Amino acid sequence: MNNPQLNHRGELQHLLSIEGLPRDILLQILDIAESFCGVTEREVKKVPLLRGKSVFNLFFEPSTRTRTTFEIAAKRLSADVINLNIAASSQTKGESLLDTVANLSAMQADLFIVRHAQSGAPYLIARHVKPHEHVINAGDGRHAHPTKGLLDLYTIRHYKKEFTRLTVAVVGDILHSRVARSLIHGLTTLGAPEVRVIGPQTLIPAQVGALGVRVFHDMRAGLAGCDVVVMLRLQSERMRGALLPSAQEFNKHYGLSSEKLSLAKPDAIVMHPGPINRGVEIDSSVADGPHSVILPQVTFGIAVRMAVMSIIAGN
């Protein structure tokens, strides 16, 4: 099968999706991220690997948080970082996606970090860049957000050591979540025996069973015996689409409270991709409680992005 993410030697050329990535590449990323965690704890949080390389943050959709973590990661690798908020520039002047990329390529780009509202946009760019240029998907439509999925995998491995005995629940708006999709593919590839998705019927895609997950509409039943609980952000715009009655109603059934969390294993960890809606999908007592690893996720996310960029740029 022709995998657009891999070069002819089977090495990572672009990171577009966790789907289709072999287990050894996922593990390589997690292992190298572990080494970068050491770097981020030092006083000089910088290594010279990407000296002289130019990283373009191409954000066709606003996202301060993801853009910032990529920027920090690139700077810690000593790359030059250029942030382009395309939503507010050339696109409004009518320039096509590929013309924008061709122009940046003429400015000697090495790495494009792409966020786009359209699923598949990073694939289109990856097909048209020069052989020495690389593309990392920083979120495309409802499709994928692979570095976020990877940082979730890293966080799970950090606290739970291995995947092969874990029960993981992903809770909330699965339908619109590119994070959920990326994470589920990664967990399956790394051998997690049970992945559950929990949410109302309206927010779970009909064909989700094909990903090899168990579906629960009753949160209490779904949380029973879980080692890892991943809460997804409930985007307020979903409330307008008649998918949900209200935030309060959602919280009652699918919000993570201390009481519901007590049904999971006593040493369960709680994750959230951020930004969190307190009192909607997660109560403050849980978000700030002893099971929460939400802030460590952010720290690990930088090391994971350093690992992805340094692997890709070297291939």
Added chain:
Amino acid sequence: MRPLPDAEALCAELASRIRPRLNPGTAMIGLYTGGAWLAERLHALLAMPQPLGLMDIAFYRDDYHKRGLHHDPKRTRIPFEVEGRDLLLVDDVLYTGRTVRAAMNEVFDYGRPRSIALAVLVDRGGRQLPIYAQHVGAELGVPAGMRLRLKRGEGGSLGLELEHE
């Protein structure tokens, strides 16, 4: 070529050469992988009071742009303050000098040491940089195109191995 020397005997010999020139504040850093094994041995033989540091120079290699990141680097752990300290870097084989240069670059991202010395089990010549080891177990001519490195056996015994690159 002569047969390879016995690594265990060389290690003991190297320790006895380092001992009289060691000051009590010196801290040791072993370079993965062979240098880390050797450093674990030397650190114990010399009963050094400072904890042992271990370093993987993968993020400082000068051939990254040609070779990329291929092996999985170990995490560098320096469990002491580098600033103002006398350091002893330990590697198994000294060849081009590029690994040692990368290691020195990494060291300086932890602080400014007072001095850095180098101890190696074998100096095989072939330097491409002006780098020199203060403590050497043995000098050994090895033809280019051959790789000489330290191996560690099941029971932890050290041995030198020569193979084609």
